[in-house]
Every structure is written in C-alpha cells, then in structure tokens.
Amino acid sequence: MPSIRISKELNSEIYFITFTVKNWYYIFDRHNRFKILADSIKYCQKHKSLKLYAYVFMVNHVHMIVSAPDMIAFVRDFKRYTASEIIKNIIATEPDVIKLFQANEKWEFWQKTNMPKIIESEDYFKQKINYIHNNPVRKQYIQVPEHWFWSSANPTSVIEVENTEF
Numbered sequence: 001m002p003s004i005r006i007s008k009e010l011n012s013e014i015y016f017i018t019f020t021v022k023n024w025y026y027i028f029d030r031h032n033r034f035k036i037l038a039d040s041i042k043y044c045q046k047h048k049s050l051k052l053y054a055y056v057f058m059v060n061h062v063h064m065i066v067s068a069p070d071m072i073a074f075v076r077d078f079k080r081y082t083a084s085e086i087i088k089n090i091i092a093t094e095p096d097v098i099k100l101f102q103a104n105e106k107w108e109f110w111q112k113t114n115m116p117k118i119i120e121s122e123d124y125f126k127q128k129i130n131y132i133h134n135n136p137v138r139k140q141y142i143q144v145p146e147h148w149f150w151s152s153a154n155p156t157s158v159i160e161v162e163n164t165e166f
Helices: 033-047 071-093 121-140
Strands: 017-019 051-057 061-067
Touching: 017 121, 033 051, 033 071, 051 121, 061 071, 061 121
Parallel strands: none
Antiparallel strands: 017 061, 051 061
C-alpha cells in the first residue's frame, strides 16, 4: 500500500503531520534525543520558514501542525537530518539498539508514512491541537497537558509556536 504524501499542488497548506519511529520503538526519552528534534525544528523555523502551530514529542513519535512554503522539502529534510543525528546518537550511546534500524545495507529510522492531513477548518484545527496536547495525558505520562515538557501545551516550551488562531 503506498504511503499518503503531500501533493505538489497543496505543498504550502497547513498540515497535521505525524512522524513515527520504525517499529514504534521507544527511543526519544534518553540521551538528549528530544533535543535533537527540537533543534531541528528551530533550525527549520529560522532557515526554511517553517511555521509551527502545535507539537508534541512522544517517546516514539512526533505530532505537529505545521506549514512551510515547501512542505515536501521540510518533511524530507527533517526526517533525513533527524534520522542521521539520532542514528549517530544511538551508535554512540546504545550500540545494541542500532540493529533495530538496519534494513539491508541502509538505516531506516522513521516509518515511511507521515499521515499528512490538511487543516481545512477552524474546528479541525482546534480538534488536532487538542489531540496533540492531550497525547501524553492519554498515555498517562502526566495528568494535565501543560506538564509535558516537550509540547506546545507547556507554557515554557523551548520551541516557539505561532498564534493558534486559524
């Protein structure tokens, strides 16, 4: 089954997007891997005109509402860069884990699909923000969304987010 992709015709829309680690392996919660994700987002905001409206970094996936002049390039570059940096981090810190991401002679860190969904209405925008912010609550990591450090629900978020008015 082919993965759902962002079409060239709708490349600059606002999207709800999910990046999932291969095999849903819990990997981000150690060795500064959340920071690798955050630094990459901040770089894209500064150099690729990425607009981030909401996000949450979970232990094995990332949800975001984002837009960019070239979303296809953002997805490609974000996944390529973070995969490369996290693979280097795994080799340095947990070499036994690296075999989970080997595919033939290559590394595969992220699942191929991103499940992009265009944000077409204010109601859908609010629904997805609520879904993103409540993800750590549903997993019972915290009791209120504001307590998850790696989320735009946290008022001390280390990543700047856009105004959430649609």
